[in-house]
Amino acid sequence: QPALTQPASVSGSPGQSITISCTGSNSDVGGYDYVAWFQQYPGKAPKLMIYDVTERPSGVSSRFSASKSDNTASLTISGLQAEDEADYYCTSYTTSSTWVFGGGTKLTVL
Amino acid sequence: QVQLVESGGGVVQPGTSRRLSCKASGFTFRTHAMHWVRQAPGKGLEWLAVISYDGEHKYYADAATGRFTISRDNSKNILYLQINSLRLEDTAVYSCAKTMTPAKKTFDLWGQGTLVTVSS
Numbered sequence: 498q499p500a501l502t503q504p505a506s507v508s509g510s511p512g513q514s515i516t517i518s519c520t521g522s523n524s525d526v527g528g529y530d531y532v533a534w535f536q537q538y539p540g541k542a543p544k545l546m547i548y549d550v551t552e553r554p555s556g557v558s559s560r561f562s563a564s565k566s567d568n569t570a571s572l573t574i575s576g577l578q579a580e581d582e583a584d585y586y587c588t589s590y591t592t593s594s595t596w597v598f599g600g601g602t603k604l605t606v607l
Numbered sequence: 608q609v610q611l612v613e614s615g616g617g618v619v620q621p622g623t624s625r626r627l628s629c630k631a632s633g634f635t636f637r638t639h640a641m642h643w644v645r646q647a648p649g650k651g652l653e654w655l656a657v658i659s660y661d662g663e664h665k666y667y668a669d670a671a672t673g674r675f676t677i678s679r680d681n682s683k684n685i686l687y688l689q690i691n692s693l694r695l696e697d698t699a700v701y702s703c704a705k706t707m708t709p710a711k712k713t714f715d716l717w718g719q720g721t722l723v724t725v726s727s
Contacts, residue, residue, distance in 0.1 A: 500651070533713050535652070542702065542717040543652065549713065586652050590712055594657075594666045596642070601651040 501526065501587055501599035508605040514575040517602045519587030520568060525597055527568035531590035534563060534572045536583045537601075543586065547572060574604070582606040609633035609716050611703050616721030623693055627721055629686040629703030637661075637681040638709040643688045644717070645699040653699075656688070660709060693725045 535543035615627040700720035
């Protein structure tokens with residue numbers, strides 16, 4: 498299965514908002530409300546930030562929000578902070594009962 | 608607290624086999640589907656496989672079909688990944704992950720992973 502498409506990198510200044518896109522197909526992102534976003538620091542295990550397209554797990558900052566339109570999901574981080582600098586991955590359930598990840602996006606806080 | 612601890616990694620020769628383990632604790636393992644994911648050095652995450660709570664249903668990524676086998680022992684709270692005919696490109700950190708709840712498909716908590724290095 499081809500990976501979901503994410504921008505390789507995004508950047509923003511503290512306090513700004515950024516959005517990371519995740520484009521798939523009708524067989525994954527567009528077909529199910531099972532899109533999740535993970536944050537990963539170097540050498541660390543990924544942390545779930547968003548599940549079921551828009552839901553935030555307990556303990557995740559409300560600065561993180563997400564949405565989906567057709568075959569593209571999006572993660573928005575508002576009020577950017579230095580600690581947000583990390584890699585972000587989207588993932589989606591697929592028609593094959595499998596999951597597929599995006600290629601990952603490196604967020605740089607300027 | 609919920610914990611997933613992988614083991615079984617190491618330096619292995621191409622063509623050999625390896626069984627990775629994931630010991631779970633802190634939650635009712637037997638009620639949760641479990642996943643394996645890998646990450647090659649400096650690369651992104653790659654989903655490999657999922658097994659249902661009872662081991663009856665297994666699904667694999669195309670890249671994992673044929674050489675990878677996911678299994679579980681609910682009496683021991685252990686998840687396994689058997690990898691056969693290891694290739695250089697299988698070099699990666701292999702991590703297990705649990706589903707959020709028995710009813711949820713999404714996986715949330717991951718272990719720290721075990722590194723498999725395929726090298727001659």
